[in-house]
Amino acid sequence: MKSLLLGSAALALSATFALADTVRLGTEGAYPPYNFINDAGEVDGFERELGDELCKRAELTCEWVTNDWDSIIPNLLSGNYDAIIAGMSITDERKEVVAFTEGYTQPSPSAYAALSEGVDVTSSVVAAQAGTIQAAHVAESGATLVEFPTPDETIAAVNSGETDVVMADKDFLAPIVESSDLVFLGDVYLGGGIGMAFRQSDDEMRGKFNAAIASMKEDGSLNDMLEKWEIEGQF
Known part of the structure; x- marks a missing residue:
């Protein structure tokens, strides 16, 4: 899906990630049906439902953070949140700066x-x-x-x-x-499907979400969720 102008890779953190008590998921909140803010002022949409389920399967406590699209990668790298789940397409350009999970949609x-x-x-x-x-x-x-x-x-x-x-x-x-x-x-x-993005040092956390995504593909629940939100790119 969307591809961000990355800016300087020098923003990347060099410290090894330690799993936090609460994982902060960054999203835009302005791109339905992937993510949007509902009438109650809460993050909603396909990725809210998906993220909550992934956190449940990974046995992680998560909270949601909204961020403008044009700074969503820089603010991940500077530590404002721990992962991006925001309709972000997997691209070679981005892979130079962040690490992606496997895609949770096919290219659409x-x-x-x-x-x-x-x-x-x-x-x-x-x-x-x-x-x-x-x-x-x-x-x-x-x-x-x-x-x-x-x-x-x-x-x-x-x-x-x-x-x-x-x-x-x-x-x-x-x-x-x-x-x-x-x-x-x-x-x-365009692009290679949509995935979650992490700091390149955060392999342990990314692995937990990869395993959760794989389990949803295997049991069919990911396709059910994509169909519910009328999103193309099912598996």
Whole structure:
């Protein structure tokens, strides 16, 4: 899914991780159905349900922390939380700075959407959230990229005419297209699926979550959860 501009690898912590009494899970809280803030002001969505189940299976006590997308990796590396579970695509660029679990989704499509059909996405002005794999793809496609801090701002930009097209995860765009005047223009597969990200020194904790993810794949509960939240990329 989303790909962050990583910044300096010098932020990485060199200390060996010791399992904490409470594991802090960092998420954005602004990218439904993966993660969002509900009416009660709590983290909700597919990744909230998934993270809680993974912590249960790993026999860990967890708490949720929200963080803006553009600083979500730097703040992991500086110790503000212990793991990222935020619709983050597994990419080679990120692997240079963080360590991923195995994917808890298969690669799923990104999509373009606009207010009318027939728009040439390679020569248009395209909105994408800053630091995502979609933004990187648009920048390489020949289109004019306009980046926004949040996904909601990308939708507002195309609706207002500031941009011609928006590009994002199709899972995010699908309910918006269904309930608005936007139409899909096409799909693109980017990234290597979505996984949890950890500091590279935190192998012990990452191993616990890897084992929990594997157990959910084996018993079918992960696919059930993906289906419940209408997320593509089932196993």
